[in-house]
Amino acid sequence: MSLIGEERKDYILNQLNLEGKVRTNDLVDTLNVSSETVRRYLEELEDENKLKRVYGGAVKINLSREEPSQLKREVLHAEAKRMIGRAAAQLVEDNDVIFIDDGTTTLHTIDYLLNKKNLTVLTISIPALYLLIDYKNKELFSGEIYFLGGKVNALHSRVAGSMAEQMVEHFYADKAFLSVDGMMIGRGITGFDEGKGRMTQQFMKHAKQNIVLSDQSKFGLVQFYKIADLKEIDIIVSDVPVPKEWEPNLAAKNVTWITAN
Incomplete structure (x- = not known):
């Protein structure tokens, strides 16, 4: 594969992150190549497990429509x-x-x-609660811990539901660190579970700054429950630089992108 061929494949993957799908006819026009060449690129990317070919183009691979368990999520990425x-x-x-x-x-x-002073942490995550308690008992964390109680989801080791949502109403935070299951320009941030999604929305309403943490596997995916539009996000922290095609849209929405290293 020539360098220009690899660049074209990168463009296809970036479009998938942006739109969640690509059309063969659009790629023929944009890349100025034949439909046979586009099909070859798509075949190669499918062989690399980076997309799924469909009639007329390709879509981003969504390996599951169901949220993996807490234990399975711990080892992914x-x-x-x-x-x-x-x-x-x-x-x-x-x-x-x-x-x-x-x-x-x-x-x-x-x-x-652990080196931060006088923090107050509020969470619905049972593993987060256990970790904070462990650090507190070892005198490595000196802040305050609030667990927002409600109905326990044993599979995912968290709480949600109306009681937990009502508890959030009593607090205001400086920052909310948010998890998502999908993120796409035009579709915003999404999640597998409606109850968990409502809790994330509550955090966003009661925080001065909303910070989404997302690895690149979430880009270009749309899940069942819409949490928020990207304009409601202040910062995105990811393991990769912002996709170039996303930059103008995020800039217009005043969203800052931080690349972890």
């Missing part, structure tokens, strides 16, 4: 999540009140909060 968590923690200042959403990416943020 683990190194990227660790990097994102560390970068996100750098946004936390002494004396901050923060929401930490349920999610294995947001969970990694906690490991890098």
Whole structure:
């Protein structure tokens, strides 16, 4: 594959991240190549498990319409999540009140909060609660911990529901660190579960700054429940630079992109 061929394939993948799908006819016009060449690129990318070919083009692979369990999520993209968590923690200042959403990416943020002073952390995540308690008992974390109780989802180790939503109404935070299952320009941020999505919305309403933590596997995916439009997000922290095609749209919405390293 020539360099220009690889660049064309990168363009196709970037379009998938932007739109979630590509059309063969549009790629023929944009790349100024034959339909046979486009089909070859799509075949090669499908062989690399980077897209799924459909009639007239291709779509981004969505491996599951169901949320993996907490244990399975912990091992998916683990190194990227660790990097994102560390970068996100750098946004936390002494004396901050923060929401930490349920999610294995947001969970990694906690490991890098230990040198912060006088923090107040509110969460619906049971693993986050256990981790904070452990650090507190070892005198590595000196802040305050609030667990927003409600109906327990054992599979995903979190709470949600009307009681938890009502508890959030009593608090205001400086920053909300949010997890998502899909993110696409024009579709916003989305999640597998409506109850979890409503909790994330509550965090957003009660925080001065909304920060989405997302590895690149979430780009170009749309899941069942719409959480918010991208204009409601202040910062996105990811393991990769912002897709070039996203830059104008995010700039228009005043969304800052931070690349973890």
